[in-house]
Amino acid sequence: MQIQENISLRPYNTFGIDINARYFVTFTNNDELEELTADASRLPTLILGGGSNILFTKDYDGLVLKNEIKGIAELHEDSEYVYVKAGAGENWHQFVLHCIQRNWAGVENLSLIPGSVGASPMQNIGAYGVEIDDIFWDLEAYHINERKIVTFTRSDCEFGYRESVFKKKYKDQFVILNVTFRLRKKPRFNTSYGAIEQELERMGVRDLSIKAISDAVINIRSSKLPNPEEIGNAGSFFKNPSVSNEQYTRLKSAYENIAAYPNANGTIKLAAGWLIEQCGWKGFRKGDTGCHAKQALVLVNYGNATGREKYQLSEEILQRVKEKFGVTLEREVNII
Numbered sequence: 409m410q411i412q413e414n415i416s417l418r419p420y421n422t423f424g425i426d427i428n429a430r431y432f433v434t435f436t437n438n439d440e441l442e443e444l445t446a447d448a449s450r451l452p453t454l455i456l457g458g459g460s461n462i463l464f465t466k467d468y469d470g471l472v473l474k475n476e477i478k479g480i481a482e483l484h485e486d487s488e489y490v491y492v493k494a495g496a497g498e499n500w501h502q503f504v505l506h507c508i509q510r511n512w513a514g515v516e517n518l519s520l521i522p523g524s525v526g527a528s529p530m531q532n533i534g535a536y537g538v539e540i541d542d543i544f545w546d547l548e549a550y551h552i553n554e555r556k557i558v559t560f561t562r563s564d565c566e567f568g569y570r571e572s573v574f575k576k577k578y579k580d581q582f583v584i585l586n587v588t589f590r591l592r593k594k595p596r597f598n599t600s601y602g603a604i605e606q607e608l609e610r611m612g613v614r615d616l617s618i619k620a621i622s623d624a625v626i627n628i629r630s631s632k633l634p635n636p637e638e639i640g641n642a643g644s645f646f647k648n649p650s651v652s653n654e655q656y657t658r659l660k661s662a663y664e665n666i667a668a669y670p671n672a673n674g675t676i677k678l679a680a681g682w683l684i685e686q687c688g689w690k691g692f693r694k695g696d697t698g699c700h701a702k703q704a705l706v707l708v709n710y711g712n713a714t715g716r717e718k719y720q721l722s723e724e725i726l727q728r729v730k731e732k733f734g735v736t737l738e739r740e741v742n743i744i
């Protein structure tokens with residue numbers, strides 16, 4: 409293991425923010441991780457996957473540990489399911505493709521989400537009507553201070569909308585080492601969300617398959633979302649906020665076209681992108697920072713924006729949405 413000093417993290421975050429880490433190292437197994445975190449008086453540590461859900465606002469005065477634990481293995485199967493374990497450092501989309509090739513169903517709607525397998529349970533990644541929660545079996549994580557490996561079942565993870573215990577009560581305590589998924593041998597297609605059905609029709613698909621759904625999702629996402637390799641971004645910057653039924657009724661009478669979906673618990677989820685767009689931010693640009701021209705919810709870096717500029721823009725968006733709609737947005741992206 410080679411610890412590098414004062415290196416730019418620009419290649420390691422999809423916003424392309426140019427800040428320095430005091431120390432940076434990659435680890436490929438648990439023994440290396442244990443060795444790197446052995447010193448109790450060590451510097452602060454940051455676990456990094458693909459850097460696609462992080463906004464760096466300043467230089468990192470500590471040790472960045474980039475997770476490169478690899479490997480995908482079929483553990484066992486029963487009549488309905490196959491149990492597949494993947495190293496935290498595997499690329500999420502490559503893992504999805506690996507499953508689709510083998511006809512293991514359940515991950516197809518989550519195609520083309522950037523980042524690593526290890527970060528996927530952190531915020532219970534989701535898209536097109538499917539979340540990690542739906543396919544998760546268990547994970548192993550290393551407790552940095554107690555120096556032990558703990559297994560988390562689905563209920564231990566307390567998954568919620570873009571939430572888990574790892575973002576709340578266990579924040580910064582565990583390093584996820586691997587995740588096991590329970591995938592279906594016989595698919596249950598989920599095409600009702602977003603524009604999947606229209607896209608399948610446009611593609612001329614007659615025999616539905618998980619590969620066809622994955623391709624449809626890839627097409628939709630590629631046409632709607634900026635590719636971080638071309639324009640720096642971290643996907644949706646804010647979560648979709650939920651409001652009470654009463655507040656929704658008031659908003660609906662003032663804004664007839666408000667985009668909203670009912671939650672199972674009776675509250676109403678509003679589309680954060682719609683709220684932000686109504687405040688005039690869509691396509692906004694100031695210097696190298698702004699909101700994407702096709703999706704106001706995606707903050708972008710056109711070149712050399714700083715993390716502080718992006719954070720400041722997110723503050724202004726929060727305030728304007730609060731003033732106009734009385735709704736408080738919450739950031740989805742991790743601010744460092």
Ligand SMILES: Cc1cc2nc3c(=O)[nH]c(=O)nc-3n(C[C@H](O)[C@H](O)[C@H](O)COP(=O)(O)OP(=O)(O)OC[C@H]3O[C@@H](n4cnc5c(N)ncnc54)[C@H](O)[C@@H]3O)c2cc1C
Nearest residue numbers: 457458459460461522523524526527533534583584642643
């Ligand atoms: C274009 C684009 C589209 C996106 N679309 C979606 C989407 O549809 N749905 C969705 O849910 N998300 C989406 N995202 C967000 C992002 O892809 C996910 O949150 C992804 O899971 C982040 O993975 P990562 O490896 O890049 O995590 P990072 O950004 O590296 O890390 C995110 C957080 O997790 C922590 N972390 C990372 N790995 C570990 C580990 N092994 N153990 C402990 N902590 C860890 C980090 O410290 C940090 O706090 C999108 C992002 C982009 C750029």
